[in-house]
Amino acid sequence: MTTFPGDNTNIPKRLTECLEYQPLNFLVPKSGLCELLRSSLHITPVPDEIVFGEQEAINDTDNERSGPIEPFELKEGLKIHFRAIEPVEGNGKDDSRDLFEGLSEGARDFLNTACLEDFGKRSHSSDDEEY
Amino acid sequence: MSKTQAMDSRTLYNLSSEYASHARKMRPFLSSDAHVKQYRILMYHAVNALKMIKAKHQLSIEQDVLVTLELFELLVQETHDLDLAEMYLSSVHERLYGTTLVHQKMLVTAALVRVARARRSVKHSKESLRLVTGTLVDLEPLNSRWNLYFQFLRIELLLEISPSDSKIPGLFDTLITDCDSVLNLQAFVICSYICIRLTQNQGICQAHLDKLGALKSQKLPIQLRLWSSLVELLVLIYRDLNITTKLSEFKDLVATHKKELKDSTFHLRLDDQISISVDTPIVRYKDFKNIILLFQSVSYLTNCYDKKANFSVKFLPKIQQAANELKNISEPVNLELSDSRKCFYMLIVDLCNYYMCLESLILTGSCADIESDSAYAILIKAMKAQLRRDTPTALENYSLLNTQKNAPEFKLIGLSSMFAVKVANMSKVGGTVSFPEYNEVTELWECIEKLFSSHSFHENHIWQCTIIILWLCSHFQPFTSAKLFKDNDDASHLERLKFYFSANSFARAGKSSSHNSATVDGKEAAPVLKKSLLLHFLLNYLACAIIVHDLEEKCVITNACFHLGKQQHMPLMEYISGLSHLLNCGLAMKGKDVSLTRSKLKEAVKKLVISGFEQVQE
DSSP: OOOOTTTTBOSOOSHHHHTTSSOOTTOOOOHHHHHHHHHTOEEEEEOOOOSSSSSSOOOOOSOOBOOOOOOOOGGGOOOOBBOOOOOOOSOGGGTTOOTTTTOOHHHHHHOOTTHHHHHHHHOOOOOTTBO | OOGGGGBOHHHHHHHHHHHHHHHHHHGGGOOSHHHHHHHHHHHHHHHHHHHHHHHHSOOOHHHHHHHHHHHHHHHHHHBSOHHHHHHHHHHHHHHHTTSOOHHHHHHHHHHHHHHHHHTOOHHHHHHHHHHHHHHHHHHGGGOOTHHHHHHHHHHHHHHHHOTTOTTHHHHHHHHHHHGGGOHHHHHHHHHHHHHHHHHTTOOOOHHHHHHHHHHHTSOOOHHHHHHHHHHHHHHHHHTTOOOHHHHHHHHHHHHHHGGGTTOSEEEEEOSSSOEEEEEOGGGSHHHHHHHHHHHHHHHTGGGTTOTTSOHHHHHHHHHHHHHHHHHTOOOSSOHHHHHHHHHHHHHHHHHHHHHHHHHHHHHHSOOOOOOOOSHHHHHHHHHHHHHTTOHHHHHHHHHHHSSTTSOHHHHHHHHHHHHHHHHHHHHHTTTOOOHHHHHHHHHHHHHHHHHHHTTGGGGOHHHHHHHHHHHHHHHOTTTOSSOOOOOSTHHHHHHHHHHHHHHHOGGGTTTTOSOOSOEETTEEOOOOOOOOHHHHHHHHHHHHHHTOOOHHHHHHHHHHHHHHGGGTTOHHHHHHHHHHHHHHHHHTTOHHHHHHHHHHHHHHHHHHHHTTOOBOOO
């Protein structure tokens, strides 16, 4: 064979030289799959005792009474730094929904809806998530 | 004096639970800032009611522990107030000092470790490790199963502090043995052990794998069986073995239990008192079905050129779309978990993206640009650069893969690719390689051998075969004009080449496709390698040149190489196999084939010239 197609070009003629431009594409990494399995796991021991259950005797020493309930006073509150929440996108028809709907009467009575504002005013922090 | 002061502790406790559970129920409906505010008001009250119980009522220690743990859960899940959570826990921890309430002590200690881990710093992990080690000493005389949980926690903390700590495998062995009486936990711990060993590309103790197999036939919760099977599947995928048998196992499992697989949480009960909750979306059918498709897609990725079996081509876009949709749905869970879910779906989306890029590079030689500094992204950038013949950029990115934080498999891919590129370059410039350059290449090879032998890559035939191929490419004259110095290991490499070629020759395709790696008459039978066109091409090309002497067989192989080269993007491989085929046909005096091959080669050359190769002036 005196001449062959491509012999006067710089196209590589040896196998090894071709590997400069040919990735070893059969080496597929798998680490991501393992990471997916591991990072999705949450393991915690859970307390399963009921110490405030119905049957449980209440051994508070002060005078117990259970109502009527009134909104809690703000001076008893504490400062909380909430995690960021991204509102769910889309369904505009739900915007007017009142999320307190469905609470028991007692829970509604105890609710002080000014709790966050008041702490916002008292706080001098620039952190948006702070109340 | 407020009347709330007089409210009894049970009422406050129930109020707190009501606020928290109501807020979580509303989590999927937070569609405006006003809603977010309402959610926070609810959580604020949930926290505050518990705080009031602690401040205003004399509680028994047991009650105090429970209220404090609830408070801690809310703070860790919903807020950034870890200091506050820790303060409450520490004070109740002190109150428990000197008491015999082991169960309560352990719950609080576990919670303290969780707060510390939420801070994500090595310093806090080290402090926790001391706490856990001390706790294990305290537990020693008590014969309590809390010991098992804290052994597990110790391993997790050690992994956070130094992932390759040499104590870890031994600690796992001990724990797995100690779990002999709690099978649920034993299965779970073995799964964790396997995942960790895979992450580090370390060998897995066959006895543990066998034990897991045996445990699965016991009465494990269905979620745990699913989880175990997924981990076993991952082992096969890491070893590049055939997964079809395993897949049918899933089919049976899911067919019978699909309806039970709705909840992401299941419990491992250690005894009457101790219960460990495990949460992962993967054990829900709706998530599981995507995960299993993703695993299959990765396992079959190199098969993508085969129109009849291109699983990844069909499914990766679908998995990605599903993950994108699930990512945007908020579940009625706490914020910690909903953040974690979001990350989970984002990771699936990213992985689909990376694997689609790798697939596209195999099929077309190009893919979309990627903006990320993950190991996957760097690998894709390197391969892309190589394909557009930008060697410096390719080498730079491949060397970036070889950093400490990356998994060993990425390091070895980086090193092997750098080696291939550098050896190619040496051959291109012929005998004019400088001594430092030559040295650099041989040192690179030493690094490859060291990494290979210190990890589990020898369990994978694709990797073994790759190493043989790279060695032959760099040490044999017809393939390189600048061969590296050989010690005396010629024979062993040639033996291994024959071994792999015997079951994967293009000349006997179809004949030996049924047997997998097994032993025949005490000798290891050669495995049929997973389908990957380039690997099979390289193997056949090398074997054809070195091992095969029968001219007719040579013609069959070079002909197959030349034609198969077209099925995916590897124009240079197509070209050189065309040259070999032309030569072989010439020697075999097949005039008709010579002219046919010559005209096809001319077309191949034309395409290569269009893509940027040039005429050289001699």
